[in-house]
Amino acid sequence: MSDLIYQLKDLKVSFPDLSQKPLLGAAPRTQVLKGLTFDVAKGDVLGIVGGSGSGKSTLGRTMIRLLEPDSGSVLFEGSEIAHMNEDDLRPLRKKFQMIFQDPMSSLNPRRQVGGIIAGPMRLQGFDNLSARVNEALEMVGLPKTFTNRYPHELSGGQRQRVGIARAIALRPDFILADEIVSGLDVSSQAQVLNLLEQLVRDLGLTLAFVSHDLSVIRRLCSRILVLHQGEIVENALTANLFSNPQADYTRTLLDAIPLPDPNQVWE
C-alpha cells in the first residue's frame, strides 16, 4: 500500500501522573492514548478533533516523534519510527514538520524572520538558503523584506505565516498543524486557512490539522478523526461525519458549537 503515508497500529501513550507520585518510587501512569489504529493516505487533510484532554495533541506529537509511544507501531512511508533512535530519525525529520499553536512562543524573539526560516534547513544540510527563504516567504504571501523583521514587529496572522513558511521550506511530505488558528481573529483565521488549503494543493502535502473547532475542520479537512478520552470514537470522511454522525460524542460536539445564527436553539 504505497499510497499510505502513515499507518498507526494499537498506539498507546501514557504519562506519569506526578500529582499521585509516592514519596519513594515511580509515579503511576495515566493512559492518554488507549490503543489507536488508523491510516493516513497521501494527500489527505486529516482533521483531529476532540475536547481538552482527549489526547489530540499527544497523538500529533507521537506521529512526528516528539513523543515516544509506550507500545504500538507507527509506520511513516513504510519505516517503523515508533522507537527509532534520534540519529536515525534526524534524516527523516525534514519529511514531517510541525506548525505550532502559539506563533509568539514558537518563534525565537531574538532572531530575524530570515534566520528563523533558515534554521531547520541549515540543520538538515540544505544549500542556497537565502533563495529558499525568499521562496518560502513568497509562498505564504509575505514580502521578502520580512527577512529582516523580528517576530514582535509582526501581527498574529503574519507570525503564523512565518511558522508555516518555516515548515514548508524543508519541502516536507507531512505537516502537523496543532491548533494553529485558535489564537487568531476571524479575518486572519480565514486568511491562514485559505493559505493552508492552497499550499496543500500546490505542494501535494499531507496535513494533520488538530483543532477543537469543527467549523474550521469542515472548511479544510477531507477526513476527520474524533477523539474522546484517548480513544477514536469516529473516523469518517468529512461529508459523512456532518451529514450522519455515528458516535454520540460527535453529536454532542456538533450540538455544542455556537452557530452565528440566533435561530439555533440550545435546549
Place this chain on the structure above:
Amino acid sequence: MSYLSIQDLSVRLRNGLPLLRKVSLDVKAGEVRALVGESGAGKSMIGKAVLGILPRAVRLTGGKILLDGEDLLALPPKTRRQRIGAKAALIPQDPLTALNPSRRIGPQITDRLVDILGWKRPEAEARALELLEEVHIQSPGRVMKSYPHELSGGMRQRILIASAFAAEPKLIIADEPTTALDVTVQKQILKLIREMQERHQTALLFVTHDLGVVSKISQSLSVLYAGKVIEDTDVRAFFDAPRHAYSKALLAATPKYTDPDGSLMPVPDNIIAAVEREVAAFDAQMNE
C-alpha cells in the same frame, strides 16, 4: 431606563493615542449586550473603564459612565470604588489566574461579602454554599474546601460566576468568559450565565470576539473597530442584515459548520481601508 449608560467615553494612551473614541452604549436591567470586535478594538477596555480598573498606561479623557443613574466619574475615588464594588462585578476570562492558587475556594467567594457588604463569616459561608448549588456544583461543601488546581476549568469558571453573583450586583461584565474552555463546556457555561442573568435580572455586558457566542447569549450588540462603535443594533437585525460593511465582512469570515462549501472570506482590504478612513475622518472632526 438603562442601568449602565456610557456616553462619549474616550480613553487615550499617555502619549495621546486614542484607544476608545467617544463610545456610547446602554445596557438595561435584564438585558445582555455583546461587545464585539477584533483584538485591539478596545472591547475589554470598555469593561475596565466601567469597573475603574484601567491600566496605568492609559487615562480616561472624556465622557460619562452612568451606573444606576449616577455619574461614576463625578464621584470622589473612594465613593466611586464603593459604588462599583456594591453594584457591579466581573466574570474574567481565565478562571485559573483569577483565583488565588494558595487559598481555598470558600474564602475566595466569601471575602467580597464580608469586605464589601460587611456580612458575618457564617452568613457569608451559607450564602456561598447556596450560590455553588445555584451554579450546579454537585458537592458544594467539598468544593468550598478545595484549592483551584484540584478543579477542572469548567468548575473554576462556575465558581467565578457564583462569586460574581454573590453580592447581588445589578451589572455584570463578562470578559470572554468561555474562550479558555472547550465547546461542550462552553455551551454549559453560556447556558448557566444566561440562566443566572435571567433569574437575577442583571444587566450583562458580554465581551467576545465570537459571533456564534453573541447569537446565543445576547439581545443587543455593539461592534467596535479601533475603539469606535461602528454598529449598535439588536441581535436579530444584525444576523439578518448587518448594516455596516465591516460587520458584514466580519460575519462572512466566521466559519459555520452547517455551510459545507462556505468559503471563508477574510475581511477584504478595501473594507478595512474604508473603516480606517471613517475613523480618521472622525478623529479629524474631533480635533477641529
